[in-house]
Amino acid sequence: MKKRMIENGTMDCDRRTFLKRSGAVLGLLALAGVPPALAEDAAWTAVGAEADFPEGEPKFLKEHNAFVVKTPDGVRALSARCTHRGCTVEVSGNEFVCPCHRARFSADGAVLKGPARDPLPALPAKIEDGQVWLGSENAG
Ligand code: FES
Incomplete structure:
Protein backbone atom coordinates (compact mmCIF):
# COMPACT_ATOMS: atom_id res chain seq x y z
CA MET A 1 0.00 0.00 0.00
CA LYS A 2 1.37 3.41 -0.98
CA LYS A 3 1.94 5.78 1.85
CA ARG A 4 0.24 9.12 1.32
CA MET A 5 -0.70 11.39 4.17
CA ILE A 6 -2.24 14.80 4.45
CA GLU A 7 -1.60 16.52 7.73
CA ASN A 8 -2.08 20.16 8.65
CA GLY A 9 -2.69 21.11 5.04
CA THR A 10 0.59 19.65 3.73
CA MET A 11 1.05 16.49 1.76
CA ASP A 12 3.93 14.12 2.35
CA CYS A 13 4.98 11.88 -0.47
CA ASP A 14 7.30 8.93 -0.68
CA ARG A 15 10.62 9.00 -2.54
CA ARG A 16 9.21 7.44 -5.72
CA THR A 17 6.41 10.03 -5.96
CA PHE A 18 8.89 12.86 -5.37
CA LEU A 19 11.17 11.59 -8.16
CA LYS A 20 8.22 11.27 -10.58
CA ARG A 21 7.15 14.85 -9.86
CA SER A 22 10.69 16.17 -10.20
CA GLY A 23 11.04 14.39 -13.55
CA ALA A 24 7.81 15.98 -14.74
CA VAL A 25 9.10 19.47 -13.86
CA LEU A 26 12.39 18.86 -15.70
CA GLY A 27 10.42 17.58 -18.70
CA LEU A 28 8.35 20.77 -18.77
CA LEU A 29 11.52 22.87 -18.64
CA ALA A 30 12.93 20.90 -21.60
CA LEU A 31 9.72 21.48 -23.58
CA ALA A 32 9.98 25.19 -22.78
CA GLY A 33 13.37 25.28 -24.51
CA VAL A 34 15.53 25.60 -21.40
CA PRO A 35 18.97 24.09 -22.16
CA PRO A 36 19.34 20.70 -20.41
CA ALA A 37 22.44 21.79 -18.48
CA LEU A 38 20.49 24.68 -16.98
CA ALA A 39 17.24 22.77 -16.49
CA GLU A 40 18.94 20.84 -13.69
CA ASP A 41 19.59 24.14 -11.93
CA ALA A 42 16.24 25.92 -12.09
CA ALA A 43 17.62 28.86 -10.08
CA TRP A 44 19.00 30.44 -13.29
CA THR A 45 16.84 32.76 -15.40
CA ALA A 46 17.60 33.89 -18.96
CA VAL A 47 17.44 37.70 -18.99
CA GLY A 48 18.28 38.44 -22.61
CA ALA A 49 20.55 37.83 -25.54
CA GLU A 50 24.23 38.58 -24.95
CA ALA A 51 24.06 41.08 -27.86
CA ASP A 52 21.51 43.15 -25.90
CA PHE A 53 24.10 43.92 -23.20
CA PRO A 54 26.66 46.42 -24.51
CA GLU A 55 29.98 46.02 -22.71
CA GLY A 56 30.42 48.40 -19.77
CA GLU A 57 26.82 49.69 -19.77
CA PRO A 58 24.77 48.57 -16.75
CA LYS A 59 21.31 47.40 -17.78
CA PHE A 60 18.54 47.61 -15.20
CA LEU A 61 16.31 44.54 -14.97
CA LYS A 62 13.20 45.81 -13.21
CA GLU A 63 11.67 42.37 -12.58
CA HIS A 64 14.86 41.30 -10.78
CA ASN A 65 15.67 44.72 -9.26
CA ALA A 66 19.21 44.20 -10.45
CA PHE A 67 21.81 45.67 -12.75
CA VAL A 68 23.67 43.46 -15.20
CA VAL A 69 26.78 44.68 -16.96
CA LYS A 70 28.84 42.85 -19.55
CA THR A 71 32.55 43.00 -18.83
CA PRO A 72 35.61 41.96 -20.84
CA ASP A 73 35.68 38.78 -18.70
CA GLY A 74 31.97 37.91 -18.88
CA VAL A 75 29.08 39.46 -17.04
CA ARG A 76 28.50 40.91 -13.56
CA ALA A 77 25.23 41.47 -11.70
CA LEU A 78 24.46 43.58 -8.66
CA SER A 79 21.32 44.00 -6.63
CA ALA A 80 19.84 47.46 -7.18
CA ARG A 81 18.50 47.51 -3.62
CA CYS A 82 20.36 50.08 -1.54
CA THR A 83 21.80 48.50 1.58
CA HIS A 84 20.83 51.50 3.69
CA ARG A 85 17.04 51.37 3.63
CA GLY A 86 16.17 49.56 0.43
CA CYS A 87 15.56 52.23 -2.20
CA THR A 88 16.44 51.34 -5.77
CA VAL A 89 19.77 52.83 -6.84
CA GLU A 90 20.29 54.54 -10.18
CA VAL A 91 23.22 54.76 -12.58
CA SER A 92 25.18 58.01 -12.46
CA GLY A 93 28.24 57.99 -14.72
CA ASN A 94 30.42 55.10 -13.56
CA GLU A 95 28.69 54.86 -10.19
CA PHE A 96 25.37 53.94 -8.62
CA VAL A 97 23.57 56.61 -6.58
CA CYS A 98 20.69 56.11 -4.20
CA PRO A 99 18.00 58.75 -4.75
CA CYS A 100 16.74 58.51 -1.15
CA ALA A 110 31.53 49.08 -3.09
CA VAL A 111 30.36 51.93 -0.84
CA LEU A 112 31.91 55.26 -1.85
CA LYS A 113 29.75 57.47 0.38
CA GLY A 114 27.27 56.73 3.17
CA PRO A 115 24.89 56.51 4.81
CA ALA A 116 24.96 52.97 3.37
CA ARG A 117 27.66 50.89 5.04
CA ASP A 118 27.45 47.66 3.07
CA PRO A 119 28.16 47.14 -0.65
CA LEU A 120 25.46 46.32 -3.18
CA PRO A 121 25.19 42.52 -3.11
CA ALA A 122 26.65 40.72 -6.11
CA LEU A 123 24.31 38.24 -7.79
CA PRO A 124 25.31 35.14 -9.76
CA ALA A 125 25.41 35.84 -13.51
CA LYS A 126 26.83 34.09 -16.53
CA ILE A 127 26.79 34.00 -20.32
CA GLU A 128 25.89 30.66 -21.86
CA ASP A 129 24.53 29.70 -25.28
CA GLY A 130 24.43 33.37 -26.34
CA GLN A 131 22.16 34.27 -23.43
CA VAL A 132 22.80 36.22 -20.25
CA TRP A 133 21.64 34.28 -17.20
CA LEU A 134 20.88 35.67 -13.77
CA GLY A 135 20.92 33.32 -10.82
CA SER A 136 19.18 33.48 -7.53
CA GLU A 137 21.46 34.13 -4.59
CA ASN A 138 21.88 30.38 -3.95
CA ALA A 139 22.56 29.41 -7.56
CA GLY A 140 26.00 27.96 -8.11
S1 FES B 1 18.03 54.15 1.23
FE1 FES B 1 19.80 54.44 0.01
S2 FES B 1 20.95 55.91 1.06
FE2 FES B 1 19.21 55.59 2.31
Whole structure:
Protein backbone atom coordinates (compact mmCIF):
# COMPACT_ATOMS: atom_id res chain seq x y z
CA MET A 1 0.00 0.00 0.00
CA LYS A 2 1.37 3.41 -0.98
CA LYS A 3 1.94 5.78 1.85
CA ARG A 4 0.24 9.12 1.32
CA MET A 5 -0.70 11.39 4.17
CA ILE A 6 -2.24 14.80 4.45
CA GLU A 7 -1.60 16.52 7.73
CA ASN A 8 -2.08 20.16 8.65
CA GLY A 9 -2.69 21.11 5.04
CA THR A 10 0.59 19.65 3.73
CA MET A 11 1.05 16.49 1.76
CA ASP A 12 3.93 14.12 2.35
CA CYS A 13 4.98 11.88 -0.47
CA ASP A 14 7.30 8.93 -0.68
CA ARG A 15 10.62 9.00 -2.54
CA ARG A 16 9.21 7.44 -5.72
CA THR A 17 6.41 10.03 -5.96
CA PHE A 18 8.89 12.86 -5.37
CA LEU A 19 11.17 11.59 -8.16
CA LYS A 20 8.22 11.27 -10.58
CA ARG A 21 7.15 14.85 -9.86
CA SER A 22 10.69 16.17 -10.20
CA GLY A 23 11.04 14.39 -13.55
CA ALA A 24 7.81 15.98 -14.74
CA VAL A 25 9.10 19.47 -13.86
CA LEU A 26 12.39 18.86 -15.70
CA GLY A 27 10.42 17.58 -18.70
CA LEU A 28 8.35 20.77 -18.77
CA LEU A 29 11.52 22.87 -18.64
CA ALA A 30 12.93 20.90 -21.60
CA LEU A 31 9.72 21.48 -23.58
CA ALA A 32 9.98 25.19 -22.78
CA GLY A 33 13.37 25.28 -24.51
CA VAL A 34 15.53 25.60 -21.40
CA PRO A 35 18.97 24.09 -22.16
CA PRO A 36 19.34 20.70 -20.41
CA ALA A 37 22.44 21.79 -18.48
CA LEU A 38 20.49 24.68 -16.98
CA ALA A 39 17.24 22.77 -16.49
CA GLU A 40 18.94 20.84 -13.69
CA ASP A 41 19.59 24.14 -11.93
CA ALA A 42 16.24 25.92 -12.09
CA ALA A 43 17.62 28.86 -10.08
CA TRP A 44 19.00 30.44 -13.29
CA THR A 45 16.84 32.76 -15.40
CA ALA A 46 17.60 33.89 -18.96
CA VAL A 47 17.44 37.70 -18.99
CA GLY A 48 18.28 38.44 -22.61
CA ALA A 49 20.55 37.83 -25.54
CA GLU A 50 24.23 38.58 -24.95
CA ALA A 51 24.06 41.08 -27.86
CA ASP A 52 21.51 43.15 -25.90
CA PHE A 53 24.10 43.92 -23.20
CA PRO A 54 26.66 46.42 -24.51
CA GLU A 55 29.98 46.02 -22.71
CA GLY A 56 30.42 48.40 -19.77
CA GLU A 57 26.82 49.69 -19.77
CA PRO A 58 24.77 48.57 -16.75
CA LYS A 59 21.31 47.40 -17.78
CA PHE A 60 18.54 47.61 -15.20
CA LEU A 61 16.31 44.54 -14.97
CA LYS A 62 13.20 45.81 -13.21
CA GLU A 63 11.67 42.37 -12.58
CA HIS A 64 14.86 41.30 -10.78
CA ASN A 65 15.67 44.72 -9.26
CA ALA A 66 19.21 44.20 -10.45
CA PHE A 67 21.81 45.67 -12.75
CA VAL A 68 23.67 43.46 -15.20
CA VAL A 69 26.78 44.68 -16.96
CA LYS A 70 28.84 42.85 -19.55
CA THR A 71 32.55 43.00 -18.83
CA PRO A 72 35.61 41.96 -20.84
CA ASP A 73 35.68 38.78 -18.70
CA GLY A 74 31.97 37.91 -18.88
CA VAL A 75 29.08 39.46 -17.04
CA ARG A 76 28.50 40.91 -13.56
CA ALA A 77 25.23 41.47 -11.70
CA LEU A 78 24.46 43.58 -8.66
CA SER A 79 21.32 44.00 -6.63
CA ALA A 80 19.84 47.46 -7.18
CA ARG A 81 18.50 47.51 -3.62
CA CYS A 82 20.36 50.08 -1.54
CA THR A 83 21.80 48.50 1.58
CA HIS A 84 20.83 51.50 3.69
CA ARG A 85 17.04 51.37 3.63
CA GLY A 86 16.17 49.56 0.43
CA CYS A 87 15.56 52.23 -2.20
CA THR A 88 16.44 51.34 -5.77
CA VAL A 89 19.77 52.83 -6.84
CA GLU A 90 20.29 54.54 -10.18
CA VAL A 91 23.22 54.76 -12.58
CA SER A 92 25.18 58.01 -12.46
CA GLY A 93 28.24 57.99 -14.72
CA ASN A 94 30.42 55.10 -13.56
CA GLU A 95 28.69 54.86 -10.19
CA PHE A 96 25.37 53.94 -8.62
CA VAL A 97 23.57 56.61 -6.58
CA CYS A 98 20.69 56.11 -4.20
CA PRO A 99 18.00 58.75 -4.75
CA CYS A 100 16.74 58.51 -1.15
CA HIS A 101 19.73 59.57 0.97
CA ARG A 102 22.42 59.99 -1.71
CA ALA A 103 24.63 57.01 -0.86
CA ARG A 104 27.09 56.31 -3.67
CA PHE A 105 28.44 52.96 -4.84
CA SER A 106 31.25 52.13 -7.27
CA ALA A 107 30.64 50.16 -10.46
CA ASP A 108 31.43 46.95 -8.55
CA GLY A 109 29.04 47.86 -5.72
CA ALA A 110 31.53 49.08 -3.09
CA VAL A 111 30.36 51.93 -0.84
CA LEU A 112 31.91 55.26 -1.85
CA LYS A 113 29.75 57.47 0.38
CA GLY A 114 27.27 56.73 3.17
CA PRO A 115 24.89 56.51 4.81
CA ALA A 116 24.96 52.97 3.37
CA ARG A 117 27.66 50.89 5.04
CA ASP A 118 27.45 47.66 3.07
CA PRO A 119 28.16 47.14 -0.65
CA LEU A 120 25.46 46.32 -3.18
CA PRO A 121 25.19 42.52 -3.11
CA ALA A 122 26.65 40.72 -6.11
CA LEU A 123 24.31 38.24 -7.79
CA PRO A 124 25.31 35.14 -9.76
CA ALA A 125 25.41 35.84 -13.51
CA LYS A 126 26.83 34.09 -16.53
CA ILE A 127 26.79 34.00 -20.32
CA GLU A 128 25.89 30.66 -21.86
CA ASP A 129 24.53 29.70 -25.28
CA GLY A 130 24.43 33.37 -26.34
CA GLN A 131 22.16 34.27 -23.43
CA VAL A 132 22.80 36.22 -20.25
CA TRP A 133 21.64 34.28 -17.20
CA LEU A 134 20.88 35.67 -13.77
CA GLY A 135 20.92 33.32 -10.82
CA SER A 136 19.18 33.48 -7.53
CA GLU A 137 21.46 34.13 -4.59
CA ASN A 138 21.88 30.38 -3.95
CA ALA A 139 22.56 29.41 -7.56
CA GLY A 140 26.00 27.96 -8.11
S1 FES B 1 18.03 54.15 1.23
FE1 FES B 1 19.80 54.44 0.01
S2 FES B 1 20.95 55.91 1.06
FE2 FES B 1 19.21 55.59 2.31
